Amino acid sequence: MQCPVCGNDCVSQAGDLIATLPDVFSGCSSCRATVLDKSRPPPAGPPAEPCECQKRFIDQVFSHLYTILVEEGKFTGKEPLGAVGIPLIHPGFFMNSPPFLPPGSLVLVTRVADTKIAARMEKEVPEIRGVVGGGNFVPGVADPERTQTPRTYTLLAGCDVRADVFRTTAGPVVTYKQQSRIHIEFPREFNPKIANVEERIRAARPEVFVDASSGVGTLGLTAGRMKVPHLIFNDIWYAAAFWTAFNLSVNKEFLDLDEIRILKHYEAIEKTPVLDGPEKIAEATGKQVVEVYQGDYALLPKVVPEGRVLTVLDLFEKQDRVRVDRALQRWKEHASGEVFIP
């Protein structure tokens, strides 16, 4: 599949990606896992080269990145290895041990590289897929009152599109995302939100499942795998709505869909990062029906049909009990069916 960010063939259908998981990060018999202390500088000397199988242990890859930062004058050599940045591997899934990285499997989120250094990292470190300039904030809409303009990280080199694979009882769900635009999440062995969604669907047997603040679509896709007939996704942030629509195509083989129509392409949707909506950006038909909207979830009830509806409201500000209760109350007043916080 063509990647909407870099234009290359850097994204795969869910099934193809899942087929790689059993050994994508396993080393061969010649691979060596030398675990390094992240709170100290790496040992002096040149970093280990990738193995003949082309993989290299993640800590050695980080040593290599560290060496570049020292050579470029960003590091003195006294910084801890962990200061290089946050590793986001592709594909991300729950693992019991640290990975041996194949080429193009690492998106680095860092606060220390600039464009020039990032370009060098991409050129000289084969495991790098993309380098993202990060910051001390969550990319996208973090503030529901929208008093602050949403901020994003910066893609410095390569491509920052990567996927996470989440286990559900009905089988895995693959969600691609552009990492400079979407908040970071790490797949865990047990995902309480997914379990909660599954439980609610089993109990309510809804005709319509609404993922009202969908992010890149993980919870709604979980409902899709459980064959809920009608799915409605929505997110106010353009990148979330866009990747939700994209992820429908990626997971198409798990859904009963004949055709997916993208009504607003990346270049168009990027021009309205946040809008009231709901504006439909994609739809799909078949045995299942899917609609994807961009907009404020508070206005979404307009497009939610009557009947056996189950809505999940996955809000960022979950700890703020008053705000959450108000959101639930407001939803109940305007839309039919049940609503819950996962």
Ligand SMILES: [Zn+2]
């Ligand atoms: Zn790409």
Ligand SMILES: [Zn+2]
């Ligand atoms: Zn090897």
